[in-house]
Amino acid sequence: MKSADLLLDAFDRVRDAVHGAVQGLSEDELTARIDDEANSIAWLVWHLTRIQDDHVAGAFGTEQVWTEQDWISRFGLGFPKGATGYGHSSAQVAAVRAPADLLLGYYDAVHARSLEQLGGLTNSDLDRVVDEAWDPPVTLGVRLVSVIAEDNQHAGQAAYVRGVLERR
Template structure:
């Protein structure tokens, strides 16, 4: 298995987990925060998709699917186009509402397709390219992609847990 194939597998598991987490949930269930400071399934899925879209597009030099694919307008959220949800307050989490499972998976599927198309073409040496010099040590492409997979998988698990509380 090549590094690119390993990454594609990781991103595909995220996609599968997202579909399982939202399948059959209503807009109200997707927006439900089980506690005052807890995240909803809808916010978790929106956020993990925004992070993947933002980070991969930046590393690849692509436009984000969020804006180029019309998802920003379709979702109608009261945030700036650049918002990914990082550091969101409970009040901001509560603003991610009125979304359907189909909207969330449609956005994730479009981001996943762009991610996988690009990742499949990566050579092992591409993963050593520095993509962010704001850190010490600077962040390589490989580290950034593994970080996205890790963060997204954690949020998929959180969404699955909240789903379990709802059903």
């Protein structure tokens, strides 16, 4: 198996988890919170998608799907253009309201773009430095593993919230 195939498989597994957490839920269920400070499924999925979009586009030097395909207007959240959810307050988490088709539409567009960019990678591509703001500098391989790890963590949190809500 090539490194690119391994990465494609990992991103496909994130997709499966995201769809499993979101499909079939109403907007009210997607925005429900376990308590006043907890993240909703809608926010978790929006956030993990924004991180993937931001980080993969940055690593490949492309425009984010968020702006290029005008998902920013479709969501109408009123956040700054570059907002990814990092450091959001409880009120900002609550402001992320979206139906399942919008959340999954944006996620699927980012997923498709990610697969396009990852499909032709070689092992040597993974050693390319993509972020020199860190010590040591971040390589493409490290950045992609970081995105997969964060996405899996938040997709798992969304699945957990769904399970809690379904048992209420």
